[in-house]
Amino acid sequence: MSHDDTYRRLISLLDDTATPYRLIDHVPEGTTETVSALRGHPVSQAAKCLVLRVKLDRRTTRHVLVVVPGDRRVDLDAVRGLFAARYVGVSDAATAERLARAVPGTVLPFSFDPDLELVADPEVVTQPQLYFNAARLDRSLAIAGPDYERLAQPRVEKIAGPPASAG
Structure with a gap:
């Protein structure tokens, strides 16, 4: 599935389920803070999406797409606890792009x-x-x-850490 196919699949899902949505065109941007300003909303209303590599044991690795508010960090310890994992870290770009079917900065919360x-x-x-x-x-x-919750059906868990600007 190409990235354009991912976009079309999302729009088809929304249209087929008669889900209200609004498209916003803007200059190309993938940074949460910058694109939130372009779209004219608080960063807290953005969906920050990261693909994580979750190592359950020496042989078993899973990949998890986590979604947190745009002004928050992902609490990797919370994710580690959810999966009783040995290790949790950000996936490499190639793996994230293959699984999310989108380039970094455009990963959907689906x-x-x-x-x-x-x-x-x-x-x-x-x-x-x-x-x-x-x-x-x-x-x-x-x-x-x-x-979003109805359509994407995510596992809903407390995985957001402190605001990204907090030290």
């Missing part, structure tokens, strides 16, 4: 790959409006948090 488990923080699914790049650097999407 998983279209059975090998990529989806975990979202409760603060994401309760947002009145949730914003994210729509598998493209030049187009974003706004959707209600509860609609």
Whole structure:
């Protein structure tokens, strides 16, 4: 599946389920803080998406797409605890792109790959409006948090750490 296919699959999912959404075109940007300013919303309403490598033991590795509010960090210790893992870290770019079917900066808060488990923080699914790049650097999407939860069906767990600006 190409990145353009990922975009089309997302739009088809939204249209086929009659889910309200809004597309926002902007200059190409993948940094959460910068693109939030371009879209005109608080960074806390952005969906920050990271693909993590979760090593359960010496032989077993899983990949997890985590989604936290844009102004928060991912609490890797919380993710490690959820999976009783030995190690949790950010996946390499090639693996993340293959599993998320999108380039870094455009990863959707949806998983279209059975090998990529989806975990979202409760603060994401309760947002009145949730914003994210729509598998493209030049187009974003706004959707209600509860609609996102209904469609994406993430495992909802407390995985957000302190705000990204906190020391």
